Amino acid sequence: MTPQTEAELAEIIAGANGPLHITGGGTRPIGRTEGASLSTSGMSGITLYEPGALTIVAKAGTPLAEIEAELAKENQRLAFEPMDHRGLLGTTGESTIGGVVAANVSGPRRISVGACRDFVLGVRFVDGAGTIIKNGGRVMKNVTGYDLVKLMCGSYGTLGVLTEVSLKVLPDVETTGCVLLHGLDDTTAIRALSAALGSPFEVTGAAHLPKGIGGDPVTMIRIEGFEKSVTYRADKLRELLKTFGEATIQLGDTNDGYSTQKGWAWVRDVSGFTDQDGDVWRISTKPSEAAALAARLGAKAVQYDWGGGLIWALMPEGTDLRAKLGAFDGHATLIRGAADTPTFQPEPAPLAAITAGLREKFDPRGILNPGMMT
Amino acid sequence: MPAPNASVLSRKDQIVERLRAVLPQDAVISEISETRAYECDALTAYKCPPLCAVLPANTEEVSAILRICHEMGVPVVPRGSGTSLAGGALPTADSVILGVAKMNGVIETNYDDRYIRVQTGRTNLSVTGAVENNGFFYAPDPSSQLACAIAGNIAMNSGGAHCLKYGVTTNNLMGVTMVMMDGTVVEIGGAHLDAGGLDLLGLICGSEGQLGVVTEATLRILHKPEGARPVLMGYDSSEVAGQVVTDIIKAGVLPVAIEFMDRPCIEATEAFAKAGYPMCEALLIVEVEGSDAEIDHQLDLIMKIAADHNPVELRQAKDADEAGRIWLGRKCAFGAMGQINDYMCLDGTIPVSSLPFVLKRIGEMSKEFGLDVGNVFHAGDGNMHPLILFDANKPGDLELCEEFGAEILKLCVEVGGCLTGEHGVGIEKRDLMHVQFDPQDLEAQMAIKDVFDPAWLLNAAKVFPLETSQSRRAA
Numbered sequence: 001m002t003p004q005t006e007a008e009l010a011e012i013i014a015g016a017n018g019p020l021h022i023t024g025g026g027t028r029p030i031g032r033t034e035g036a037s038l039s040t041s042g043m044s045g046i047t048l049y050e051p052g053a054l055t056i057v058a059k060a061g062t063p064l065a066e067i068e069a070e071l072a073k074e075n076q077r078l079a080f081e082p083m084d085h086r087g088l089l090g091t092t093g094e095s096t097i098g099g100v101v102a103a104n105v106s107g108p109r110r111i112s113v114g115a116c117r118d119f120v121l122g123v124r125f126v127d128g129a130g131t132i133i134k135n136g137g138r139v140m141k142n143v144t145g146y147d148l149v150k151l152m153c154g155s156y157g158t159l160g161v162l163t164e165v166s167l168k169v170l171p172d173v174e175t176t177g178c179v180l181l182h183g184l185d186d187t188t189a190i191r192a193l194s195a196a197l198g199s200p201f202e203v204t205g206a207a208h209l210p211k212g213i214g215g216d217p218v219t220m221i222r223i224e225g226f227e228k229s230v231t232y233r234a235d236k237l238r239e240l241l242k243t244f245g246e247a248t249i250q251l252g253d254t255n256d257g258y259s260t261q262k263g264w265a266w267v268r269d270v271s272g273f274t275d276q277d278g279d280v281w282r283i284s285t286k287p288s289e290a291a292a293l294a295a296r297l298g299a300k301a302v303q304y305d306w307g308g309g310l311i312w313a314l315m316p317e318g319t320d321l322r323a324k325l326g327a328f329d330g331h332a333t334l335i336r337g338a339a340d341t342p343t344f345q346p347e348p349a350p351l352a353a354i355t356a357g358l359r360e361k362f363d364p365r366g367i368l369n370p371g372m373m374t
Numbered sequence: 375m376p377a378p379n380a381s382v383l384s385r386k387d388q389i390v391e392r393l394r395a396v397l398p399q400d401a402v403i404s405e406i407s408e409t410r411a412y413e414c415d416a417l418t419a420y421k422c423p424p425l426c427a428v429l430p431a432n433t434e435e436v437s438a439i440l441r442i443c444h445e446m447g448v449p450v451v452p453r454g455s456g457t458s459l460a461g462g463a464l465p466t467a468d469s470v471i472l473g474v475a476k477m478n479g480v481i482e483t484n485y486d487d488r489y490i491r492v493q494t495g496r497t498n499l500s501v502t503g504a505v506e507n508n509g510f511f512y513a514p515d516p517s518s519q520l521a522c523a524i525a526g527n528i529a530m531n532s533g534g535a536h537c538l539k540y541g542v543t544t545n546n547l548m549g550v551t552m553v554m555m556d557g558t559v560v561e562i563g564g565a566h567l568d569a570g571g572l573d574l575l576g577l578i579c580g581s582e583g584q585l586g587v588v589t590e591a592t593l594r595i596l597h598k599p600e601g602a603r604p605v606l607m608g609y610d611s612s613e614v615a616g617q618v619v620t621d622i623i624k625a626g627v628l629p630v631a632i633e634f635m636d637r638p639c640i641e642a643t644e645a646f647a648k649a650g651y652p653m654c655e656a657l658l659i660v661e662v663e664g665s666d667a668e669i670d671h672q673l674d675l676i677m678k679i680a681a682d683h684n685p686v687e688l689r690q691a692k693d694a695d696e697a698g699r700i701w702l703g704r705k706c707a708f709g710a711m712g713q714i715n716d717y718m719c720l721d722g723t724i725p726v727s728s729l730p731f732v733l734k735r736i737g738e739m740s741k742e743f744g745l746d747v748g749n750v751f752h753a754g755d756g757n758m759h760p761l762i763l764f765d766a767n768k769p770g771d772l773e774l775c776e777e778f779g780a781e782i783l784k785l786c787v788e789v790g791g792c793l794t795g796e797h798g799v800g801i802e803k804r805d806l807m808h809v810q811f812d813p814q815d816l817e818a819q820m821a822i823k824d825v826f827d828p829a830w831l832l833n834a835a836k837v838f839p840l841e842t843s844q845s846r847r848a849a
Contacts, residue, residue, distance in 0.1 A: 050725065050726075050727055051623075051624055052619075052620030052621075052623055052624055052726060052727060053620075053623075053725050053726040053727055053756070054623060055725070074624070075624075075626060104568065104573070106568075110567065110568075111567075114541060114545050115567070115568055117568075117573060117576060118541060118544075118545045127818065131814050131818075132814065133814055133815055133818045134811075134812070134815055135815065135818070135819075137790070137791065137792050137810075138725060138790055139723040139724065139725060139755070139756050139757075139790070139791050139792055139795070140538075140723070140755035140756065140757075141533055141537065141542065141723045141752070141755050141756070141757040141795035141796055142723055142792045142794075142795060143530060143531045143580045143794050143795065143796055143797070143798050143799075144792045144793045144794050144799060144803070144807070144810055145799065145807065145810075145811065145815075145816070145819050145837065146577060146580065146581055146819040146822055146837075147531070147544065147576055147577060147579065147580045147581075148577070148818060148819065148822075149576075150544065150573045150575075150576025150577060150579075151572060151573055151574075151576060151577045151822075153573060153576070154568075154572070154573050155572055155573075159572075170628065171623070171624075171625075171626035171627070171628060172626065173626070174626070191486070194486040194487070194488075197488060198485055198486070198488060198510075198597050199597055200509070200597045200598060200599050200600045202599075225668075226668075226671055226672070228667065228668070228671055229664060229665075229667075229668045229671065232665060232667060232668065284566045284567055284568055284570070285566045286487050286564070286565040286566055287486065287487050288484075288486045288487050306567060309487075309566055309567055310567070329564045329565050329566055330564070330566040330570075331566070331569070331570030331571075333570070344570060344571060345570045345571070347570070347571050348560075348561070350554070350558050350559075350560045351560055351561075351562065351571065351574065354560070354574060354825060354826065355571055355572050355574075357825035357826075358572060358822065358825055360825075361821040361822070361824065361825060362818070362821070373571065373572070
């Protein structure tokens with residue numbers, strides 16, 4: 001089913017007599033569910049874009065690419081840098097803005113400007129009873145009533161089907177620079193990233209690849225802004241990180257065809273795991289504990305983002321990664337693979353009770369992506 | 375406010391006795407002479423002493439208090455420092471005020487992972503105070519930051535002048551320990567980003583103390599910028615000033631703050647603080663951050679845009695002293711207006727593009743109502759702060775002022791904005807919620823409270839129009 005309007009969608013949900021599997025562009029099949037397919041792709045189009053107010057409003061099925069192209073015309077962008085899952089998950093098609101919001105998809109810049117959930121200003125959605133609900137709006141500061149915008153963001157369609165989202169956008173930057181350290185072990189690399197992130201030099205990306213493109217460890221620190229400022233901060237960071245080795249600096253596009261932007265897209269999309277067999281896990285944790293956690297996993301490969309706070313782990317198929325992690329500050333999500341384990345980190349009983357209570361209120365019949373977030 | 379529950383009032387002695395059994399003697403305040411200290415918050419037009427007040431020292435004590443109140447069916451009103459402008463901490467006669475003021479400790483600071491964990495009675499400014507020797511700060515900076523508590527910041531999702539760049543409380547909150555109304559203690563999030571599962575942290579932040587009592591919080595801290603400097607510009611019309619704001623934003627500069635003041639506000643602050651502001655229709659203060667060279671570069675861009683629009687004055691701060699003078703008037707704008715008369719401070723947000731229209735309409739309405747109004751606000755994000763002047767001693771003036779305020783807020787919603795950008799709904803805007811939300815929107819929000827606090831005991835008479843929440847509160 002592919003409703004063309006919010007009203008039509010509401011009718012379909014109200015009249016449904018079984019589970020519904022809600023999809024946007026189908027590029028992120030994360031989590032397992034069952035039911036008749038219900039796509040939001042028919043509800044598409046940018047409804048309002050005010051560059052001077054840094055806001056854009058679009059229907060949920062609007063392709064992400066369409067939004068990004070429209071923003072680029074005004075030299076603006078989605079600052080939370082949503083990851084493109086197609087390579088990693090082997091999917092095709094067009095990612096939709098509704099899907100991005102429903103899965104709270106963010107990229108390396110999450111460490112500085114925030115996640116997708118920090119940029120969603122308002123939502124319209126249809127709940128499991130077929131009721132149309134709105135929350136938030138299109139202004140940047142809004143504390144009127146409860147924040148259902150954040151609740152919907154990252155709820156994977158289990159509380160309602162998004163029909164429209166409004167987003168805060170930011171100016172694009174003049175230049176991107178990258179400070180690179182070479183040959184560091186994971187623990188040392190994360191210490192270097194912490195030093196960079198704890199500086200006044202406004203780092204917007206902090207990743208460590210134990211196996212970089214050339215096969216050796218590379219630690220990446222991104223700075224963005226006006227060219228003069230980027231050059232200045234890159235030099236300052238190189239100086240600050242001297243104890244970790246001699247850093248190299250890349251600015252914008254280099255002569256050999258490499259571009260800092262492409263490099264960060266590679267990190268964002270975890271491209272290093274794309275053609276490798278195995279399950280892919282995403283672990284959010286305390287940066288200073290990341291290296292020790294990763295060492296416990298017996299992973300085929302790992303990649304660190306968010307200054308170490310985000311670990312991507314490529315595991316032998318079917319491994320129960322959580323059993324290897326034990327108790328830790330954070331949570332792990334199975335992004336790709338068939339391990340016989342819940343996709344999302346099981347919650348302690350009191351939180352699980354709240355979650356179940358919210359589901360019961362928003363989807364009393366349990367028909368929206370049932371089982372998806374467990 | 376709703377009539378107090380007679381059964382609760384009649385059981386006051388038993389309630390106090392049970393609370394005393396689980397708390398130190400000085401942590402339970404029940405004498406009417408002492409409970410008066412808790413009769414209002416910063417919305418002083420409304421006052422009501424609570425049944426009693428309790429001042430727990432830790433999460434366990436909060437849990438014990440809530441368990442007792444839950445068992446005995448006693449309403450609870452959580453209170454941070456009592457600086458709410460919306461009446462968020464206003465008691466009812468049958469309620470227990472749960473004040474977090476004693477819980478003001480720092481639990482952990484971690485500079486490698488860039489967070490601080492505090493008890494939520496700690497004041498906003500003293501969070502920064504705990505980390506500034508290491509060069510760090512906590513970004514959200516509400517005007518009341520010297521006094522306001524983190525607990526209240528979380529309840530109201532407080533913002534501040536610098537949130538254009540750094541975001542508001544919800545964007546800087548990583549984890550909480552929260553006690554539910556039945557005494558259950560829950561941990562959400564922690565020292566990692568993006569807590570797992572549904573975004574309960576995002577839901578709790580800004581829920582005005584209606585879902586639980588947050589006792590500890592993990593907050594993101596940042597290294598201070600190398601420096602910051604403002605530029606001041608004056609224009610003959612708010613339309614032009616609005617256009618300057620838009621042009622700056624479109625040019626790719628992201629200032630940390632863009633503040634706006636209109637003529638009545640400029641006149642009041644000049645009389646009060648003599649900051650040397652130009653007499654004009656619209657004054658902007660734009661601040662940028664970075665090293666000296668970076669600041670120079672950004673200010674050059676901003677000055678060029680500003681100069682293109684025929685400013686009556688354009689002044690760049692060359693040093694900290696000049697920066698201080700530029701900020702002086704803005705920082706005492708509220709105090710200056712307060713010198714003229716009593717005032718009511720509104721907090722609606724509008725799309726930046728509607729700024730000139732809304733200011734014009736407010737000017738017209740000011741004449742219709744016969745009450746003066748000054749505008750000072752965060753222009754970068756459209757969060758307005760109209761200050762309506764009235765005389766609290768003149769019969770009917772407060773009511774007239776409230777009516778005027780309601781009309782302004784309706785206007786904000788009409789142009790695509792909202793009732794409150796950073797102060798919260800509380801009791802002040804409770805009965806205007808229908809202007810912004812349809813019944814099913816409010817029903818969805820109330821359903822959330824049903825999950826966290828099924829008996830509607832926690833700060834229940836706030837946020838939702840009384841007749842809308844009536845059946846739930848009475849149940």
